[in-house]
Amino acid sequence: MLGKTYDIKPSAEKQYYLFTSEGPKGKINKIVLFQGIGENRYNLAFGDLLFGQLDDEVVSNNRDFVKVLSTVAACVYDFVKAYPGIELEIEPVDEKRKMLYNAVFKRHHLFIRQQFRILGVITDTLEPYSQEKLYDRFELYHKI
Amino acid sequence: MKNEAIMEAAAKTREKKQANTPEFPPEVIALAEKATRTIAFPHKYLPAQRRFISEKTKEIYSTTPELPIRQVVVQILSKLPDFLPPDNILDVTRLIVEQWQMLSEEKAKALPA
Numbered sequence: 001m002l003g004k005t006y007d008i009k010p011s012a013e014k015q016y017y018l019f020t021s022e023g024p025k026g027k028i029n030k031i032v033l034f035q036g037i038g039e040n041r042y043n044l045a046f047g048d049l050l051f052g053q054l055d056d057e058v059v060s061n062n063r064d065f066v067k068v069l070s071t072v073a074a075c076v077y078d079f080v081k082a083y084p085g086i087e088l089e090i091e092p093v094d095e096k097r098k099m100l101y102n103a104v105f106k107r108h109h110l111f112i113r114q115q116f117r118i119l120g121v122i123t124d125t126l127e128p129y130s131q132e133k134l135y136d137r138f139e140l141y142h143k144i
Numbered sequence: 145m146k147n148e149a150i151m152e153a154a155a156k157t158r159e160k161k162q163a164n165t166p167e168f169p170p171e172v173i174a175l176a177e178k179a180t181r182t183i184a185f186p187h188k189y190l191p192a193q194r195r196f197i198s199e200k201t202k203e204i205y206s207t208t209p210e211l212p213i214r215q216v217v218v219q220i221l222s223k224l225p226d227f228l229p230p231d232n233i234l235d236v237t238r239l240i241v242e243q244w245q246m247l248s249e250e251k252a253k254a255l256p257a
Binding site: 006007008009011015016018019020029031033035036037038039041043045047049052053054056089091093 | 164165166167168171172173175176177179180183184185187188189191192193196197200220223224225227
């Protein structure tokens with residue numbers, strides 16, 4: 001269901017995962033970071049490791065975004081194996097990614113629902129996910 | 145014999161896993177490690193943290209509105225991760241106090257004179 005993914009390298013505590021995107025722009029190192037907010041809530045961030053810096057706004061244009069997103073999903077599934085029952089916040093950094101993430105949830109919500117309760121947020125209002133709506137951000141609650 | 149077969153299978157799995165795990169230069173690892181010790185993406189993290197603090201403050205106020213503010217701060221700070229920098233701890237503390245005061249004022253206004 002996840003489709004093709006890149007090989008991932010988790011950190012010892014699985015707080016982050018590294019992988020390398022490969023495409024017309026070459027090899028780009030990427031990080032998926034699970035940063036604790038409080039209790040068992042985490043913020044999911046991912047971006048490129050470029051020139052000694054992390055960048056989650058850069059558009060890589062490596063023509064592999066499906067594979068990259070599948071890899072991010074693989075990281076999430078691996079992370080919840082280590083930390084079951086967590087809550088995960090997913091917030092797109094720009095309008096383009098907002099549309100992309102909404103499209104991903106719309107397409108895969110039935111699969112995601114097998115392991116997570118999905119909530120969506122529109123202008124600070126949290127509600128159970130509906131595929132008919134366009135959300136500003138998402139909250140995933142891992143089912144134990 | 146059975147144990148040997150299990151050990152062999154486990155070793156093979158380990159080898160396969162190692163073969164699939166990509167390697168990264170030390171500077172990439174160092175950068176990733178550094179990201180775990182700081183607020184890596186503040187533009188995403190800080191609003192999420194603010195929401196969490198607000199939610200927890202309301203939760204505590206709804207059950208124990210008479211709790212001393214010091215205990216409210218301690219309770220919420222104890223739920224936060226260790227990597228937060230000092231200025232963020234100060235901001236969080238300020239936010240909790242302001243929220244608590246706001247909730248107390250709202251309650252006072254709602255009470256009949």
